[in-house]
Amino acid sequence: MGKTIIEKIFQKHTKDEVSPGKTIWIDLDVRSARDFGGPNVVKHYEREYGDTPLENPEKTFFTFDLVAPPKNIKYAVNQSICRRFAKKYNIKVYDVDAGIGSHVLMEEGIIKPGVTAVGTDSHYNIVGAIGAFGQGMGDVDITFIFKTGKNWFEVPETVKINIKGKYEYPVTAKDVTLYILKEIKTSFALGRAIEFYGSAVENMKLYERITLCSMVTEMGGIVGFIPINKEVENEIKSFTGKNDFEVINSDTDAKYEKEITIDISGIKPQIAAPPHPHNVFNVDDLKGEKVDTIYIGSCTNGRTEDIETVAKILNGKKVKEGVILSIVPATKRVYRELLEKNILSQLFETGAIILNPSCAGCAEGHVGMTGEGDISLNTSNRNFPGKQGKGKTFLVSPAVAAASAITGEITSPELFM
Template identity: 55%
Template sequence: MGQTVIEKILAAHSRDEIAPGKIIWLGIDVRTARDFAGASVVKNFRRAFPGAKVDDPKKTFFTFDCNAPANTIAYAQNQQACRVFAREQGIRVYDVDWGIGSHVLLEEGLALPGATVVGTDSHLNVLGAVGAFGQGMGDVDIAYVFRTGRTWFEVPPTMKVVLHGRYEFPTTAKDLTLAVVGRLGARGALGRAVEVTGSAADALDLAGRITLASMATEMGAIIAFLPPSDEAMEFARAASGRDDLAYPVPDPDAAYEETVELDVTGLRPKISAPPNPENVHDVADLEGEPVQTIVVGSCTNGRYEDIRLVAEILKGKRVAPGVVLKVSPATRRAWGRLLKEGWLEVLYDAGAVVSHPACAGCAEGQIGMTGEGEVQLSTGNRNFPGKQGKGPTYLCSPATAAASALTGTITSPERL
């Protein structure tokens, strides 16, 4: 019997028999903790392994992105606890000036095709965009991984999602992603690895692959893997300086628990209405709803390409009165490129406020939260009640966010 992508990656990092449902010991290439739960990892480590060293400081990292820079004393204390531990152990800290940890791991060439990566971020599976196995875990698990370089994992079954056809701009990768979330629902891929294939998946650029992979969590999946692409491989080679990388691909006779097929020809821009990501509609059906706050950023849509698209749409125009447009690039590198190429100036002239590179609205309101009745559009991945404040949150693409910023109401980018 052939192996799926997840089975291939696990087999390359384990001596145990690989089959769905089997619990295996798994070697971990990259071990991380962020400012959320990082301090608990440190506490667990100190209590359980007093005086001990981490397994390999060169493979161990802290990434601060939830509350960056810290604007509560509790977060400041937690970040400092991580820094002190890192100094003792010789661990690299990607501090509050770096941006979203999962994206930093990609840019720094640490999360590579075929690698195993764990951390305290439930969206670490975004790394499936480059064929890496990323997985969020709790603070006990991560403390153990820091100490030993391995953890246990139950081999998940794999399902396949085949995306046929093609769509035209202004429909984008986020709309495709929301269409898949709407089709599968919050439990459609529960406990499974997903392999996304088909012409519409092959056509995605790296930014689009990241968007789709990032919302695997919202489908209940362990991870979603995107097919290999020259761009993703070139990116990984350039970031790591390595030319021996191989993108994991499934065997032709690999076994899939289920296959879901979706024809996305003519797909229109999509939006998730409150109260959950699977509540997906055509943007055109919700047009006219007044909006007060628009957030562009997050691990789902905070890439350079996402923010540049918003700037291109807003160029020479003004955000509608009564709307606050907040932009938070995913990383410092994205932020710097947008700055140097003039896109941040375009956003400033249009009336936007550009914030620090970090998790944007999704975590602890790094870019602010909403009050009751304050309607928010976000390019993020979750709109559960209360997550980003008291107001309702809609999830949409950067293009829909920009089109709506110009009108002050939910507006399809098809009108641009």
């Protein structure tokens, strides 16, 4: 019988027979810990395994992206604990200058199509965008993998989501993603792998796939895949110039637990209001609501094209007085591309604050925090109450964020077309 993408990737990494519901042991090609989770991993490792070596330091990484550079002594201490451990065991560190770990590891060609990768980041499944298996894990799991190189997995069922219809600007991949979340919430895909089909998603460029695949976490899914076409394959190759990977697509007779068709024809720009990422409305429904702070970036929307979209809308205009607009490129590579394209200087002139690559506004980062009564627009992926302070966080596309930065209220980018 045929296999789905996750089943095929798993099968290449285990001697066990892969089928949904079975517990199998998988070899992990890439293992990483961040400045969050990382110090806990070090502590567990030293307690459980003492001075004994890691399974394979070359497959092991630290990526400091959560609070980078450290904004307080506690994070400085935690990062320094990880650095010392890394030095002792010869582990590569992508330090506080590098950017979001999952993105950096894709750009470096370390996470590539067909590999299995795990890290202390719940959006690690973002690497589904390049056809890799990624799973966020807690520090116990990651410590165990640092030592052994493998771990147990219960093979999940795979569900199929067919996207019917097309979208065009100002509707973006983020709006499509939020719309899917609105339709399936967290129950349809909970604990399952997702495969997305339909021309709208299959024609997505890599940065758009990153947006969709990152929010599989908010759909409750393990990981999401979109069949990889030649264009995306070339985009992946362009990171390193190497052609050292194999794209894995599903078998034609693969078995899916269930499928759903979602029609996106005619959808408008979308916005997720608190308390959940799946609490989604048309931007027009919340039009005019005053905005205090805007954060553009994160693993969901921090790519060069995302920020280019923002620059196009803001070009020659100013950020509304009293509104804080923070822009955070996902990685150093993105930052450099934006510098070379002169986009950062354009954005500087609009009054935007441009920060160094990191996870920034997600978790208790440097930007996007709110006080009571504040409204925050965020291009990231979570808006749970209290996460970023006592204010309210709404999730939007970079285009909606940029349009709203100009007016100072929730605004559809249609106004600036």
